[in-house]
Amino acid sequence: MRGDARSAWILISHGIAAYALIFLFLWKSQIILDAFQRKKRWTQARIAFFVLLLLLCLTMVLGLLWTMDGSLFIGRFSLVSLHIYTTVPVTLIDYMQYTRRNRGHR
Ligand code: HEM
Numbered sequence: 001m002r003g004d005a006r007s008a009w010i011l012i013s014h015g016i017a018a019y020a021l022i023f024l025f026l027w028k029s030q031i032i033l034d035a036f037q038r039k040k041r042w043t044q045a046r047i048a049f050f051v052l053l054l055l056l057c058l059t060m061v062l063g064l065l066w067t068m069d070g071s072l073f074i075g076r077f078s079l080v081s082l083h084i085y086t087t088v089p090v091t092l093i094d095y096m097q098y099t100r101r102n103r104g105h106r
Pocket residue numbers: 001011014015018019021022059060061063064065066067080083084087090
């Protein structure tokens with residue numbers, strides 16, 4: 001990210017969206033847990049959803065750790081780089097789920 005004031009709005013908007021997502025996540029977590037306990041069968045969609053959930057949690061934890069704990073590294077990778085990398089599969093799985101739903105699969 002560029003450190004100048006003109007691009008600060010990107011980080012501010014990202015921060016607002018990220019915390020809104022965390023709030024939504026905590027708010028809806030009971031529904032997610034209930035759904036997991038109710039249906040025991042591991043369908044393809046369910047596995048994709050579970051992987052997406054894990055990656056999303058990882059993305060949020062890496063972002064939060066980087067912001068709150070300062071410059072942390074795992075090997076040669078900074079947590080913020082890992083944070084950005086994990087958004088790639090999150091976006092791909094999200095897109096797959098979206099197109100799948102639009103084709104009428106559940
Ligand atoms: C699913 C998508 C994403 C989620 C849920 C997410 C979530 C978060 C969270 C919770 C934080 C810490 C809170 C804060 O901003 O202060 C954070 C920080 C950060 N994220 Fe993301 N993020 C996502 C995608 C991205 C992408 C695509 C980029 C860059 C291309 C990015 C770059 C950053 C940076 C640079 C920080 C550190 C901000 C700082 O130090 O002030 N994030 N993210």
